[in-house]
Amino acid sequence: MNFNKIKFGASGNPLNFFKSEFGKDRLGVIEWSAKLGLNAQERQMTYGARMKEDDAIEFGKRARKFGVSLSIHGPYYVVLNSKKEKVIENSIKELIKTTRLADLMGAKKVVFHPGFGRDIKKIIEGLKEVEKEKPKSVVICPETTGKISQSGDLNEVLEICENTECEPCIDFAHLHARGQGSLMEEDDFRKVLVEIEKRLGKKSLKDLHCHFYPIEFTEKGERVHRAVTEENVFPRFESFANLIKEFKMAPTLISESKNTQDIGALEMKRTMEELR
Numbered sequence: 001m002n003f004n005k006i007k008f009g010a011s012g013n014p015l016n017f018f019k020s021e022f023g024k025d026r027l028g029v030i031e032w033s034a035k036l037g038l039n040a041q042e043r044q045m046t047y048g049a050r051m052k053e054d055d056a057i058e059f060g061k062r063a064r065k066f067g068v069s070l071s072i073h074g075p076y077y078v079v080l081n082s083k084k085e086k087v088i089e090n091s092i093k094e095l096i097k098t099t100r101l102a103d104l105m106g107a108k109k110v111v112f113h114p115g116f117g118r119d120i121k122k123i124i125e126g127l128k129e130v131e132k133e134k135p136k137s138v139v140i141c142p143e144t145t146g147k148i149s150q151s152g153d154l155n156e157v158l159e160i161c162e163n164t165e166c167e168p169c170i171d172f173a174h175l176h177a178r179g180q181g182s183l184m185e186e187d188d189f190r191k192v193l194v195e196i197e198k199r200l201g202k203k204s205l206k207d208l209h210c211h212f213y214p215i216e217f218t219e220k221g222e223r224v225h226r227a228v229t230e231e232n233v234f235p236r237f238e239s240f241a242n243l244i245k246e247f248k249m250a251p252t253l254i255s256e257s258k259n260t261q262d263i264g265a266l267e268m269k270r271t272m273e274e275l276r
């Protein structure tokens with residue numbers, strides 16, 4: 001296992017960051033993450049790709065200086081299969097804007113939620129439009145989403161990737177929630193990895209972009225994120241960790257553990273370190 005190639009990071013700015021000496025500087029999360037021992041960070045642009053260009057450039061400079069690999073979570077209001085033509089148009093524009101900001105900061109991946117419902121033809125068409133305009137260095141990553149009403153079960157995400165230049169973002173908590181608690185044993189996770197490898201190949205699996213944290217769900221899927229510091233919450237990273245070794249992966253592991261993204265990311269790092 002190439003432990004040094006695995007990326008561990010927090011999603012957004014955790015509570016502990018705001019409490020720290022770095023918390024007053026809105027770009028300080030890079031240095032704070034690096035000091036903790038994390039080497040990735042997922043910038044949240046879930047409410048809009050609105051960062052100033054100068055800030056994006058500065059953020060990227062710091063990321064390179066401190067050895068932190070960046071990704072961006074794109075806006076929630078992107079809906080590439082909306083019934084309204086105007087919404088699709090705006091979604092395409094917004095995704096392109098996000099990839100340009102990603103390019104400015106040197107982020108390689110832009111994660112997004114593809115849309116609603118089971119029609120993914122329009123999503124693929126929209127992504128092809130985005131791909132004409134986006135910087136070459138940036139890869140768009142449709143995410144496996146948590147609510148059954150959303151587009152983005154595993155099959156749909158893989159189908160989108162098969163028909164575009166996209167790579168998947170596998171949010172394991174969302175898969176678990178959609179599947180009504182489907183990711184408990186190591187074998188449950190293995191099935192997911194085997195399917196990704198079969199459909200997209202070894203390279204996509206090796207570089208997989210992952211979200212991992214515990215979640216609570218209802219019959220409709222995702223209800224709320226839970227924290228790794230709580231008891232009896234699932235899915236659990238220990239059930240997945242061995243497979244990273246078995247499949248010779250070097251994934252990016254982003255924690256969205258509720259208010260404790262830093263603690264979640266550090267726990268994953270510690271677990272992998274023990275398997276070294």
Ligand SMILES: [Zn+2]
Pocket residue numbers: 073112113143171
């Ligand atoms: Zn997401």
